[in-house]
Amino acid sequence: MRTAYSVETVRAAERELMARLPEGALMQRAAAGLAAACAGRLRRTRGGVYGARVVLLVGPGDNGGDALYAGARLARRGAAVTAVPMDPERTHPGGSAALRAAGGHLARAVPQRADLVLDGLLGIGGRGGLRPAAAALVERIPPGVPVVAVDLPSGVDADTGEVAGPAVTADVTVTFGAYKPGLLIDPGASRAGAVHLVDIGLELPSPQVEALQHADVAGLLPEPTATSDKYRRGVVGIVAGSAQYPGAAVLAVAGALRGGAGAVRYVGPAAEAVLARYPETLIGPGRVQAWVVGPGLGEGRAGEVAELLAGDAAVLVDADGLRGLDAAALRARSAPTLLTPHAGEAAALLGVSRESVEAGRLDAVRMLTQRYGAAVLLKGSTTLVASGGAAVRVNPTGTPWLATAGSGDVLSGLTGSLLAGGLSGADAGAVGAYLHGLAARRVGGPLLAQQVAEALPDAWQDTRHP
Template identity: 60%
Template sequence: MRHAHTVDQVRDAEAALMATLPPGSLMQRAAFGLASAVIDLLGGSYGRRVLLLVGPGDNGGDALYAGALLARRGAVVEAWPMAEQCHPGGLAALRAAGGRPVDDCAHPPDVVVDGIVGIGGRPGLRPAAADAWLRATAHGAPVVAVDVPSGVDVDSGRLEGPHVVADLTVTFGTHKVAHLVDPAAAACGAVHLVDLGLEMPPAGIESLQPGDVAALLPRPRPDAHKYARGVVGVRAGSPTYPGAAVLCVAGAGAGLAGMVRYDGPVADAVRAAHPEVIAGPGQVQAWVVGSGAADHAAQLLAESLADQVPVVVDADALDHLPDRFPSPAVLTPHAGELARMLGVPRRLVEAEQLAHARAAAERFGAVVLLKGRHSLTAEPGGRVRVTTTGTPWLATAGAGDVLAGLIGALMASGLEPFEAASVGSWLHGAAATLASAGGPLTAGPVAEAVGAVVRHLPTAG
């Protein structure tokens, strides 16, 4: 599991560790990890031109000490201070190693190291720092951020005002919220974690890794039969959108549950595409309702809630939510749908995704999966999982229908809503990446690739 901690949690852990170490040891560890990452990015250090943008805090010190290490490895290192004072020990180390301070970007660098503001900085860069960053990157050099890109809101993932956009972020001790939660996560580029040996408390935000998915995924027992593995019901589609029902059933029938039952208005289209599906009313362990349901959505949701089994509520059914759910529920909105659910502008949801996903989970007493580049699964109480699998090609019609079906199958097979939504989202993104192979895809192959993703998971246990 990848964990993301808040600024206060990180500071407390760093203070506890520094109390046991000689002064400056933690910064030296961070600087070594940073310098090593820069060398890896450049493919070497000798003769490479490195420009450090240095603020007054410890992130500037990390950058300066890393610059000293790079200078001793043959790099041409220049430090551009963003304040009247910068870390005195780091600056002395840089000068002793042959680096030098500058007051502009006179030569195009091979890499720019952003050490302007650390995790305690406020969102947005001051005008002088924003101008320096633009001048330093004008020739297209890659940017390495120290801990976080300067100017992002570390604990919320918000972006407010000018900020650094990094190709690589080298962070220390643990991931921070901004590394996982958009829109800030999109400014981080690739994230490399340097282990400092911090003892961290439990994190409220986490991200599943393949081993976690393997451990959570329900697998059939040797004596399993189709009913024991769970029956997932689908109430989706309409004469206007029959394909939504077909794709939702494809996700539900990707092999994660024992049987799929379809009870909706386009049974002929579903049977034609999926002859193994049972059509008509009957008992299920979970319902998936709403995908492409159009004018049928309210009725289908009411029927599903009356059964008092876990339910996945998608698409059109999200416009007909009860104040509270009588049984466990997963809601799967995109940003526009979540905005309607909460009565706020879409731009606010997109700007503060974490806050709004958590607010919706509390408001409806249900698990909320806010779909996006990094989808957020939030449950009442504040715990959140971030999905980092996927590909931009997954932004295609019908992909959400497949996802809803996958989550329903996982709930029918025994997973609790939070686990089902986060595991389903992870599998959906991984299957899309596999099916895409770097190119365009449509929704159907995403469902077809789920089996191959599961086969390639590490052995659980």
């Protein structure tokens, strides 16, 4: 499991540790890890540190201090290090002195010839969009030169991944003590590049955000045992498709058949299309452990959604099923409930704009789970899964090629199948998104939604091999 912590949590852990260590010790740990990561990068790109031209962008706080001390370490190994302070009056004094003593120097303009740029403008003390002095330095980063962000890319909100205005786009982010949510959630995540964690000895409580990894997923997958039969493995019912959108039914069934349930039942007007493609499908109403309702349903079928929500099986509501959802009916349920909106559907459920959901995905998913009293999977680049007050899960797999018609239908079938296998709403959502994203990566691109469904068994097996 990869875990991420809010600024408040990280600050508290830092205070606690700093009280037990000599002054400046934490910053030295951070700078040592940062310098080692930069040296590794320079070794790969140009064979070594000696003679490398390194530029430090230095902000007014401790983030700038980290960059300066790391720069001093690189200078002692023979790099030509130039620091450009955002505000020469407010630059970490110890860091500046250390850099000078190591042979580095300070400048006002950003040198345009460089082998590496360190972004030490803002770390977890950054607030709101970059102010003009910081933005001006970011604009002057020479194109094509690798950028290492110190703790997080400046301009990214550490707690949410929000990016208000200009921000650094890094090749590598060297983060200290703990991942920050903004490094895992878009738009921030796509600014961070490869994230490298430096242990500085923090002791941390439970995380605010977490990302499953192969072993976590493998541990949650419902696998048959010697005593299994198809009913014990769970039956998933799919209520999807319409005369207008029969394909959504076929694709949801395609996902459901690969999600580990013992049987897939289909209820709706696209039975012929479903059977033609998947003769394994049971047709017509019957008992199930979990329902998937919504893909390609079209308008005027809210009654079917309400009926399923009034029952005692688990329910996943997707796409057209999400229209006009009754929050009170959802809150009254005791069986697992999972909503799987994309940003547009989430916006309608919250009564806000799609843009605000996309800019603040973490807030949006938390609000949805609170308002509807259900687990929520918010689709998109970096899919999020929230339920109750637990850590929000961010999906680390996937590819932008998934932004293609029908891939969401495969996801809802797959995830419903996992619900039928006994997983909770949050676990089914996180595991479903993980496998779906892994399958899509296996296919590559451009991809068809049905290819994602076909790659699911291989993705399932992949999770067993770290």
